[in-house]
Amino acid sequence: MTKVLLIDDDVDLTMLLQEYLTEDGFQVTATEDGRTAIAQAAANAVDIIVLDIMMPRMNGIDVLQRIRRLSPVPVLMLTAKGDDVDRIAGLNLGADDYVSKPCSPGELAARLRAILRRSGASGAGTVQDGLRAGELVMHPGTRVAEWRGQPLELTGTEFSLLEVLARHAGQLVSKQDISKHVFGRPLMAFDRRIDVHVSSVRQKLGMREDGQSWIQSVRGHGYQLLQDR
Structure with missing residues (x-):
């Protein structure tokens, strides 16, 4: 089962996404603490991270920057609608993709699967010739x-x-x-x-x-x- 770490301080949205993704076959852990994401990435404890940019204490850009020093784990950013500055900053720092908030749980699940397919983190695929x-x-x-x-x-x-x-x-x-x-x-x-x-x-x-x-x-x-x- 794919392990997803969801970091967002929007409690209502987090509960909605966690419930949907769990029913859709993901194993989801939710937190609003960016330090948890950094620790989980360093320990290779998750398969993919969903990271909100706007968070208290440590924003998503800072969290992503620290994650990329430690791990290539796929990261999907949640960004404010129309905020190109944050999107580009996230991509420049190594985010795999982004979804604008508010987003539907179905769209988020589809984006996660697409990232996992192209990152090879889904466990599928065999060694091929170079x-x-x-x-x-x-x-x-x-x-x-x-x-x-x-x-x-x-x-x-x-x-x-x-x-x-x-x-x-x-x-x-x-x-x-x-x-x-x-x-x-x-x-x-x-x-x-x-x-x-x-x-x-x-x-x-x-x-x-x-x-x-x-x-x-x-x-x-x-x-x-x-x-x-």
């Missing part, structure tokens, strides 16, 4: 990646995004196709989560010898992973 694109080697079955012979630390979402680009190395992949493969849904207008995740992956890959990024963008169309020169 996918190679130049000096990048990816193992989709184990969700392990290597770059230039060294381990490449990626979140579940970053792995899925880079995998799509690696399978089409040297070719342009549209944002719409990336959204469908990575997030399991069509790209919505003004949705910047792909751009933010690409920016994070670019930093982890570093620059080419010619000074270009390994991931090139075509404004308004999509991205491509460059092949070796």
